[in-house]
Amino acid sequence: MERSRKICIVPHCFLNANSKVEGPCRYKAILKPLVYALIERNYGIIQLPCPELTFYGMRRWGHVRNQFDNPYFRKHCREILEPIILQIKEYEANDYEIKHIIGVNGSPSCGIDVSCGSNSWKGEISQIENLEDLKKDITYDNKPGIYMQEFMQLLKEDGIEINFIGINEKDIDKYDFDKIL
Ligand code: SF4
Numbered sequence: 001m002e003r004s005r006k007i008c009i010v011p012h013c014f015l016n017a018n019s020k021v022e023g024p025c026r027y028k029a030i031l032k033p034l035v036y037a038l039i040e041r042n043y044g045i046i047q048l049p050c051p052e053l054t055f056y057g058m059r060r061w062g063h064v065r066n067q068f069d070n071p072y073f074r075k076h077c078r079e080i081l082e083p084i085i086l087q088i089k090e091y092e093a094n095d096y097e098i099k100h101i102i103g104v105n106g107s108p109s110c111g112i113d114v115s116c117g118s119n120s121w122k123g124e125i126s127q128i129e130n131l132e133d134l135k136k137d138i139t140y141d142n143k144p145g146i147y148m149q150e151f152m153q154l155l156k157e158d159g160i161e162i163n164f165i166g167i168n169e170k171d172i173d174k175y176d177f178d179k180i181l
Contacts, residue, residue: 012050037177112166
């Protein structure tokens with residue numbers, strides 16, 4: 001049988017929601033509508049490492065982009081992306097196509113079109129007098145999360161062009177996968 005020779009790179013949590021920050025989640029384990037759409041279209045799937053799990057573990061708080069916008073987290077992102085970049089190069093050198101890289105819109109790390117940010121989301125939690133006021137400072141900005149910024153930059157440095165797709169989990173049933181995949 002001929003293999004499809006086409007590959008899609010997906011964020012870690014779309015295949016394993018257990019990696020997400022503790023708390024409510026929109027799906028139990030796998031973002032099925034997206035993953036089924038990839039299976040039906042014969043994509044091979046590469047799962048990215050989760051940058052937050054591999055930096056802060058499972059007991060992390062929910063963060064915003066501004067907290068991750070530091071040289072240490074960016075370095076960590078680059079380090080865990082390096083094996084992925086090598087895979088991309090090897091596939092592309094051998095007539096395979098990495099067609100899409102999918103991200104998680106809204107995430108401070110993995111957002112593509114949108115990521116959450118706040119200048120005041122920092123400091124000693126026990127000293128915060130009004131958490132509700134602090135939450136109001138969070139904005140959803142039209143820029144990629146830090147992990148995806150580094151991914152885009154690494155690809156650019158190697159002259160590799162791949163289509164990025166941002167998926168908003170809460171709208172997952174509204175996507176026309178025939179148009180975007
Ligand atoms: S950092 Fe990315 S892969 Fe990890 S849980 Fe958040 S959105 Fe998913």
